Every structure is written in structure tokens, then in C-alpha cells.
Amino acid sequence: MSNHAIPVEALLVVDVQDAAVAGDGALPNAAGLLDRTRDLIARARRVGALVVHLQNDGQPGAGDEPHTPGWELHLPVEAGPTETVIRKTHDDGFKETALGDLLSGAGVRSLAVCGLMSEMCVQATARTALALGYRVVLPHDAHATHDIPAAPGISGVIPAAVVSRVAAWAISGDADVTTQASDVGFTAPSGPNSPTAA
Known part of the structure; x- marks a missing residue:
């Protein structure tokens, strides 16, 4: 972890589901994204920060249709007072x-957001967190997306790395966009109703 890590009290792990990180439909560099997400989760758990896994319920026939293999969360969840899964149907x-x-x-005032997709669920969730008054940290190397296909008369293929960069840039005036996941630190929430309160 960086000596100047930005401390947050919660980690939102957005839609890290098998359809997007495993098999033929995997995002570019899914393995690297998963490694960094595992590290964020492990460090959050160690200090009692809140870990929330968001799980998208896709439409019928989609890769993340509920109760299909692609819908499953890829990373193990240690369910308990400081870790949970929340299902969602919107970005x-x-x-x-x-x-x-x-x-x-839980008394959370600051949080980090990681996962996918950068320009959709990650950005939408981060924007609402900012609007609600949370300090938001977005580690650049811990969110990802697919290439945007070419559109005749509009543009060629837009590489996934560019899409992710633009998605982060769009909220960088309000959020703390860090270069690396290791720039994020964690602390337990200190509110009176936090899971770790005495």
C-alpha cells in the first residue's frame, strides 16, 4: 500500500460477475483487474471496512441473467456484519x-468503487455516491470495460482502456481518481451504528 494512501470506510465491488471476467466474454486484462480487486477486498476485510458486492440482475437472455452461470459473482464473499451482497437491476x-x-x-462517509463496467455501472454508482455527499475514490487500475465497437460514420473501435479513462475523467472533478488500487487505504466505519462499533 502507498505511504500516502487515501483512507476510506467502504469498498463497493461493482458487478464482478462471471459473464464479464471469465470465458470468451472476459474483459481485456480481466486477470489483472481480478488481482487488484482481490487485494482491495482483502485489505478492506483486514481492518473491518464495509465491503459491498453489487450483483447485476440482467435481462432474460443476457450474460448476467439471474441464476445463470454468468450471473454468479466471481470472487468469494465472506458474508457477515461487514460484508454483504446487494442485487440491482439498474446501472x-x-x-x-x-x-x-x-x-x-454504518456511518460510512467515504468509499472506493471498483469493478465494471467503467462507463456504465461504475460511473453511475460513483456519481450517485458523490451526489449523496460521500467522498469517492476511484482507483484507475481497478475498473474496466469492453472495447466500444466501430460505428460507421461516427468512429472506429474505441479501445477499452480509453473508455475507462474517459469514464474516470468525467467524474475526476469531484472524485479522487488514483493511479493504482494500492493508493487506496481502508479504515473501519466509526459511526454509532457501524458493524464494528462497541
């Missing part, structure tokens, strides 16, 4: 879910 992890109540109930 924004706060919309029509218990995420906001969970964070406020």
Missing part, C-alpha cells in the same frame, strides 16, 4: 436498492 447501485441505507446506517 446505479443506489437505485431501488438498500445500498444507501446500508452505508448511512
